Amino acid sequence: MKKIYLFVLAVIALVPLGLISENPAWGEWENEYYEKALGFIPKAMQNSIFEAPIPDYATSSLGDVGSYYFSAFLGVLIIFGVFFILKKVVKVER
Amino acid sequence: MHIPDGYLAPVVYGASYALAIPLWAIAFKKLKNSLDEETLPLIASLSALSFIVMMFNIPVPGGTSGHALGVALIAMIFSPWIGFLSISLVLFIQALIFGDGGLTSFAANSLGMGFFGAFSAYFVYQKTKHLKYAPFLAGWVSAVASSIFIAVILGIEPSLGVDGSGKPLYFPFGLDVTIPAIVGSHILFFGIVEGIFTQLTFKFLLKIEPEALKAV
Numbered sequence: 001m002k003k004i005y006l007f008v009l010a011v012i013a014l015v016p017l018g019l020i021s022e023n024p025a026w027g028e029w030e031n032e033y034y035e036k037a038l039g040f041i042p043k044a045m046q047n048s049i050f051e052a053p054i055p056d057y058a059t060s061s062l063g064d065v066g067s068y069y070f071s072a073f074l075g076v077l078i079i080f081g082v083f084f085i086l087k088k089v090v091k092v093e094r
Numbered sequence: 095m096h097i098p099d100g101y102l103a104p105v106v107y108g109a110s111y112a113l114a115i116p117l118w119a120i121a122f123k124k125l126k127n128s129l130d131e132e133t134l135p136l137i138a139s140l141s142a143l144s145f146i147v148m149m150f151n152i153p154v155p156g157g158t159s160g161h162a163l164g165v166a167l168i169a170m171i172f173s174p175w176i177g178f179l180s181i182s183l184v185l186f187i188q189a190l191i192f193g194d195g196g197l198t199s200f201a202a203n204s205l206g207m208g209f210f211g212a213f214s215a216y217f218v219y220q221k222t223k224h225l226k227y228a229p230f231l232a233g234w235v236s237a238v239a240s241s242i243f244i245a246v247i248l249g250i251e252p253s254l255g256v257d258g259s260g261k262p263l264y265f266p267f268g269l270d271v272t273i274p275a276i277v278g279s280h281i282l283f284f285g286i287v288e289g290i291f292t293q294l295t296f297k298f299l300l301k302i303e304p305e306a307l308k309a310v
Contacts, residue, residue: 002135003302003303004135004136004139004299004302004303005135005139007139007143007298007302008139008142008143008146011143011146011147012146014150015146015149015150017150018149018150018151018161019151020151020153021151021152021153021159022153023151023153023154023157023158023159024158024159025095025096025151025158025159025160025161026156026158026160026275026276026279027097027101027248027265027267027272027275027276028096028098034266038266040261042100042261042262042263042264042265042266043257043261043263044100044101044103044255044263044264045098045100045101045264045265046100047100048098048099048100049099049100049197049198050099050196050197051193052189052190052191052192052193052194053191054191054192054193055192055193056192056193056194057149057192057194068149071149071192072145072146072149074191075142075145075146075184075187075188075191075192076142076145076146078187078191079138079141079142079145079183079184079187080138080142082183083129083134083137083138083141084134084138086125086126086129087129087130087131087134090126090129090130093126
């Protein structure tokens with residue numbers, strides 16, 4: 001196996017460290033924050049137009065760490081999948 | 095820096111798509127020209143690494159957190175166009191599957207973290223690559239450049255629409271708040287994190303993939 005793949009796997013292994021912080025990124029607060037800080041929630045921000053299937057990298061059944069690993073692997077698999085398909089398409093075109 | 099849906103006025107996300115679409119088209123052509131058996135493992139791995147490092151949330155004083163982006167590495171090793179497109183792919187997956195960022199704001203996030211992040215890293219690296227710490231500098235500048243774009247685009251929202259009672263319709267804090275909060279935290283913390291990540295990973299890649307990096 002290529003060393004770079006092992007490196008990616010090693011970084012994935014450490015991914016639960018990302019759960020240490022409960023703090024959200026600046027500006028990426030829940031709506032309750034705006035309610036508390038401003039006394040209102042700006043209109044456009046009140047309703048989400050779209051629900052992601054795995055919001056905040058958390059699933060209901062796998063626990064925090066399990067969900068985070070699952071999300072990391074899923075994301076990485078999709079990224080590799082996209083590049084492999086793209087390479088196949090490029091090959092056919094050539 | 096992942097702007098969610100509902101934060102941006104339609105004129106802003108409309109304009110950001112209008113700007114991003116032709117840039118994505120150029121980037122896609124560049125990627126197609128460079129994608130082969132040799133480059134695919136590294137481009138895909140660095141994109142995957144970007145996705146993963148964005149999951150490492152690092153707390154900072156003030157009750158918030160942030161993370162590295164991983165965009166500088168791709169820009170330095172391949173090209174800023176490929177960096178821009180790879181980060182856009184990462185951001186799209188984050189928005190679509192994990193609700194991190196948004197779909198209306200996807201183009202704006204891609205321009206900020208992808209386009210500005212990649213091109214600033216590329217130019218800094220080209221100018222400084224004789225220096226030992228050039229990757230650190232490129233990483234730091236790319237995070238700060240991204241944060242400036244995101245802070246400006248969020249900070250102009252209060253002036254773009256209010257409801258009947260004068261309350262902002264979109265993101266409510268102006269430039270006087272977003273610039274110090276977002277750019278300040280990237281100058282002091284997350285830029286440093288991006289710089290260290292870029293420096294260490296670049297040196298490590300030189301060891302494990304010397305062939306792929308010989309032209310850099």
